[in-house]
Amino acid sequence: MNYEVILFDADGTLFDYDKAEAHALEKAFKYFNFKYKEENELKNYRLINKQIWIDYENGEIDFKNLRIERFKRLFKNYEKKIDFNEFSNIYLSQLADGIFLIDGAEEVCRYLFEKYKIVILTNGIKDVQLSRINNSPLSKYIHDIITSEETGYKKPDVGIFDYTFNRIGHLDKGTTLIIGDSLSSDIRGGINYKIDTCWYNSIHEENNSGLKPNYEIKDLRQLIKLL
Template sequence: MKNYDIIFFDIDDTLFDFTKSEPEAFNKVFEKYNLFNNLKQYEKSYQEISKVLWRDLENGKMILVELGSERFRRLFLEHELEIDAVVFNQDYLGYLGEQTHLVQGAEKVISELSHKRLAIITNGYTDVQTSRTNNSSLKDKFEHIIISESTGFQKPQTGIFDYAFDKLQITDKSKVLMVGDSLTSDIQGGIDYGIDTCWFNPKHKENNTSLKPTYEINKLESLIEIIK
């Protein structure tokens, strides 16, 4: 195994369990607006809309500030709800920032690798990702938390990696490993930038792309053996 000095981690569904966090925030904001009926249908529609918009974001067809309210604007239009999508999105993000559910093994992995330089590179909202990290047991475990909204770039764009390398004053790409669950964001971004990648694939998804991550793991703890 290679000797990696610097490990970049994605946040959502790599260190933090977004599959738990998102539904909790979603339910809370809809409860606030007394929208209890058809909640499951709203959530199903939202997931479909959100998936398309996040893909557009990765492909540079949309900016993050538009995505937030646009997903709810489309949802409310589809279900004929007269609600201010901008305000609703702000409330949703507030609840999302409270969610600190970790992926199994995340705390152990970060602890075991504390002798390395650890940093986060994540797509998302600065306030949300900062709040979630600072309110979790992973607070103060990272040298830098690099968030797309703050940098003006998002994975897989090389700009966010340029920003990270500059922040951490990295000169040797061979000493860096990018760890994440998304082939199109984390792995694509890492490969395009010329650094090694580790695809965290707990659901054993098929890789139907041409991308070839350096490593693939199904349990986060497996990363410890790769690094050590």
Template sequence: MSYELLVFDLDDTLFDFAETEKHALGNTFTSFGLPNGLAAYRDSYRAISSVIWDDLEQGRITLEELKVERFRQLFAQHELPIDASRFGELYIENLGRESHLIDGVEEMLSGLADYRLAILTNGFTRAQHARIAGSPLRDTFEAIIASEETGFKKPQPEIFDYAFKQLGITDPSRVLMIGDSLTSDIQGGMNAGIDTCWFNPHRHPNNTAVQPTFEIHSWAEFRVGRQAVNSN
């Protein structure tokens, strides 16, 4: 299949979210008078956040609720007298200041001049736009579409419908979705009826019914030809 539009996820696909989170969370704790907060509470936060993000994908919580709920639970667990709403707002602001690219991303994208490129992310609009604007990828994408602005999120097909409408796509067979999450990016692409490429740098086994069209383990492997994406 000859692709026209390549749609990329952002976090843990193009940007290193672990590094982003580390800096943003540490800086937010420091602003609230807890300079050791990252070391003390990061593990607890990540466990809580993982469940909350799964709740978002499954439609059990909204993105606006997620912004506060993950910190409300964290502070309740550790009996910290911190306003979760204020903390959540500053954390999103700090996220927007962090742009840490995964190895090979710039080189990979520089070879895609013949394709239309877009971002489709479940993240917060202002943070994601700010991170891209502060990175070497600032002029790379035709569109940056975040779930917050659409009212839908991956894996819902409606967010893909929204993106296709914004980008004037009438033939989904010419679209490829690339991302690291089986449950969000790959399932979402399948729900939208488009081909998918799973970015799996840690070589996680896939024992699910969610089967990507292609799988790669580094950006050096990503090759888009007139007929296919190759996994070497």
């Protein structure tokens, strides 16, 4: 395990996206004086947003349409007239302020920073991710941040990995490890690119994907012993 580069996913791996998402949606609803009940609006939005990102991974929708399509679906039967672009902009601005770390993230990044080059590789929206990461306690431990939006590719496409390796000037796949919570993007992407993979499975999800990550962890702090 002579790794030199650690590729981290962001949301669901280092950052608690669920908290950021809940924070942003509630703030956006309040901004527009819309009625908000977490058990209704947040639940519906999460179902819609999850499917939207699956569609994005599968190449069925692009970033521009993703930003507003989820709100079109959310407010499909809403009585009030809504400017979906404006609602999306307010939501994203609040999301960019939602800096909530996964337990152990700062401790682990501090430890790994002394030994490896740490790169965040995310399918998230560029402006949102850069704001959240650069304003977080993790920023001083991250060597580079690469988003799918800027590369023109997305995990699990090999193109985003080619871009990453070229940008950081690293050519050795054998000394690279990707860590992420998504089997479909992080782990599949790493396996397709022939680099080692570590599945962060904090929710004890059953792996029915047929993919076999090199490592599986339930807590980020396990990386301190592993690496």
